[in-house]
Amino acid sequence: MNRRMFLAYILVPVFSAIGLALIGYGGRDKKVAKPLGRVTLPPPRHDSSVSIERALMVRRSIREYEDKPLTLEQVGQLAWAAQGITDKRYGFRSAPSAGATYPLEVYFIVKKNGVTGLPEGIYHYLPREHMLELIKSGDYSRELMRACLDQEWVANAAMNIVITAIYERTTWRYGERGRIRYVHMEVGHVGQNIYLQCVSLQLGCVVIGAFYDEEVKKILGVDEEPLYVIPVGVKKGGWF
Numbered sequence: 198m199n200r201r202m203f204l205a206y207i208l209v210p211v212f213s214a215i216g217l218a219l220i221g222y223g224g225r226d227k228k229v230a231k232p233l234g235r236v237t238l239p240p241p242r243h244d245s246s247v248s249i250e251r252a253l254m255v256r257r258s259i260r261e262y263e264d265k266p267l268t269l270e271q272v273g274q275l276a277w278a279a280q281g282i283t284d285k286r287y288g289f290r291s292a293p294s295a296g297a298t299y300p301l302e303v304y305f306i307v308k309k310n311g312v313t314g315l316p317e318g319i320y321h322y323l324p325r326e327h328m329l330e331l332i333k334s335g336d337y338s339r340e341l342m343r344a345c346l347d348q349e350w351v352a353n354a355a356m357n358i359v360i361t362a363i364y365e366r367t368t369w370r371y372g373e374r375g376r377i378r379y380v381h382m383e384v385g386h387v388g389q390n391i392y393l394q395c396v397s398l399q400l401g402c403v404v405i406g407a408f409y410d411e412e413v414k415k416i417l418g419v420d421e422e423p424l425y426v427i428p429v430g431v432k433k434g435g436w437f
């Protein structure tokens with residue numbers, strides 16, 4: 198990469214991100230659900246006894262779970278793995294993003310007794326604050342299962358993570374290439390982060406791409422494009 202390309206690719210996005218942050222642009226200029234309350238997540242761990250090689254070796258899509266709740270620590274860890282801030286200075290995150298435009302949003306659809314200490318509802322992750330905001334109360338797990346062509350692991354999981362995209366955050370800089378490539382590449386990075394983090398937490402998950410977009414949007418109540426639904430539960434028998 199020559200000097201000019203470096204400037205165009207790295208510095209311009211960094212300065213525009215700083216500029217947008219200064220004028221308070223979060224890019225969530227579409228229909229956004231009004232938060233009903235906030236939950237502080239426990240700080241994420243940055244180390245574990247499971248090596249990255251081990252996690253890569255054993256990772257599988259898991260569709261059967263123990264009938265046990267998750268902990269708030271596990272939810273916080275998964276949120277951080279998906280989109281946590283790992284560089285406070287520039288706001289860079291755990292998953293790469295084209296020009297640091299960060300088009301993805303993360304939601305947790307928690308079923309009744311799915312997470313200890315977290316009432317059933319739909320929560321939106323705030324990476325900067327490492328907090329959840331409650332956007333809808335109630336158990337939406339069966340509705341979500343129907344939206345996912347009746348894949349029963351959706352309703353059996355303690356919770357589902359939904360990753361949505363706000364394409365404009367990326368297309369205003371990269372045009373159509375942002376929509377047909379970059380944003381979809383990014384959700385793959387996030388999905389793999391969640392898979393590997395699940396192994397380390399003795400949890401199981403599966404990424405789901407087969408669902409009715411409009412139905413999932415209606416459940417979330419946001420005008421964002423859902424890309425992945427990811428059921429998560431305690432893995433039967435553990436990983437090791």
Ligand SMILES: Cc1cc2nc3c(=O)[nH]c(=O)nc-3n(C[C@H](O)[C@H](O)[C@H](O)COP(=O)(O)O)c2cc1C
Nearest residue numbers: 256257258259260345348350403404405406407408
């Ligand atoms: C883009 C994408 C969409 C997928 N959609 C579904 C799905 O709708 N339902 C499902 O049960 N698994 C789904 N999967 C999981 C695959 O079936 C799974 O990754 C594959 O069988 C390989 O198994 P492994 O993940 O255990 O290695 C999807 C995976 C990807 C990458």
